[in-house]
Amino acid sequence: MTFHYTRLANGLEILGESMPQSRSVAVGFFVQTGARNERPEEAGVSHFLEHMVFKGSERRTAWDVNRDFDAIGAHYNACTGEETTLYYAAVLPEYLFAALDILTDILRPSLRPEDFDTEKQVILEEIRMYEDQPAWSAYDEAVALFFGDHPLGHRILGTVESITALTRQQMLDYYRRRYLAGNIVVAVAGRLDWEATAAWLAEHCQHWPAGATPRRVTPVVSRPARKSVHRPQVNQEHMFLLTPAPPVESELRYAAEVLATILGDDTGSRLYWALIDTGRADSADMSYHEYQGAGAFFTYLCCEPADAAANLEITLETFRTAVRQGITEEEIRQAQSKLASRLVRGNERPQGRMRSLGYTWIYQHEYRSVDEELGRLRAVKREHLSQLLEQYNLLEPTIVALGPLAELAGTVFPAS
Structure with a gap:
């Protein structure tokens, strides 16, 4: 296996590991943002935004996104954590550039108002679903008690109150603040042509807004409770x-x-x-x-x-x-x-x-x-x-x- 690395002028970092024995390839866009980076009034916005990304861009509707991924047989999804939001796809090698085209496109989401309103109800139902699961409720209570006012105590889904109050403009402001090229790492692993992959990403991502917003790391002061x-x-x-x-x-x-x-x-x-x-x-x-x-x-x-x-x-x-x-x-x-x-x-x-x-x-x-x-x-x-x-x-x-x-x-x- 061979490791590759390049960094674009706007700060986007691209990693690759060639695995010649593999018969597939996987790509992930790691956005260095999550619940820890949210302000109190935007609690849950990272996860909500992850959903909105799949609602499409100027080029694609939500239906187009799903159709295009299905057309190449992709295994794709996203996940939001305390510190990172990951968007990924695994495909056959011949479909890598098609997968990259979809992912790079939807990572410039349109955040249509009608999609925002519809998806807000989906998020609220998801919160209620987890509230009905005792283990998850206990987990949330324990995290909040252990971390207290520290940002790691933020709930990834937010709350019914915070999501209900969240506006599209708040989400757009958060996106512009956190989804900068310098906050994103692209990792590709499997059977790939590194030179061609790096060149494709350089061409299609060079105009992404430059800059980074480093996380302010504060110590956790936990007490037995x-x-x-x-x-x-x-x-x-x-x-x-x-x-x-x-x-x-x-x-x-x-x-x-x-x-x-x-x-x-x-x-x-x-x-x-x-x-x-x-x-x-x-x-x-x-x-x-x-x-x-x-x-x-x-x-x-x-x-x-x-x-x-x-x-x-x-x-x-x-x-x-x-x-x-x-x-x-x-x-x-x-x-x-x-x-x-x-x-x-x-x-x-x-x-x-x-x-x-x-x-x-x-x-x-x-x-x-x-x-x-x-x-x-x-x-x-x-x-x-x-x-x-x-x-x-x-x-x-x-x-x-x-x-x-x-x-x-x-x-x-x-x-x-």
Whole structure:
């Protein structure tokens, strides 16, 4: 595999990785903006705008966009997060330029008033749909409680109130502020002609507005907190525990991935054996979320209300044991094998490799091959896990419980 890079005069960065053995190609436009970059009065605009992009441009209606993607057999979509909005397509190599034509066109959206009004109702229904899902509601409550007034506490979908009040002019202002060429990275991976691809993008994107709007990174100040959300109509109790973790820039992020796998992977982890294998809970997992300048461990439990307090205590005891007794070499090797397998399998496909290229470049500002990532993962030792556990406190989590229990009994903040 060969890595390629070029930067246009307007600041647009273009990455490519040739994968001659592949029989497809994937392209993604990574816009460095998300819920974290929204002002309070425009909450949810990043995700709403993502929808509006597919409503078309001056050249295409929404029907045209769907027809043109379908005509080339594209797998296409978009996703909005706290810090990035990604638009992508995976196609056969002969259709790469057709896919690029669609994507570059719709990324200059017309934002027609009638489309705006129609799609606003779609977004409102989506918000209500997620509000009907207890796990998502608990997640939103936990994020808001953990991050507080920090921009990472913003809800990606916004709220019914913020979306209802949002105007087309506010969206247009946000688009003009955030969708500048210097805020966008294009990543292409698979079977491709790099010179022709770079030349095509240079020709068709050179007139995109230049400039960038760097993100203002402020520290997260989280404090242990506890909240019960009474939902008597819900059958099970849903609990989230959030604790601080390394930011995406930290080399400890690899140790954090290993720790989350050891403690809360969906198979063979400490929480799995303590809560899932024993039949005490339907779900018990831990994941590591990394952001620019911040990070968090998310632990999720779902169980019968009668077991909630005891399961919470088992989870906290699992954390205490990890802190006091450490992690074994065998657990580290097993977690590294799992993560290495997922890394390799995910990057063997052009779409997975495209995502890795783009996100690594945005956050690390460098190219890392699969072998380099594997090397960093396999370099994690017990001392790195010890350093991680010393530096980031697992023992005083922010806890949100949502379900039929009005209050969650039991010891919540054990002494370390």
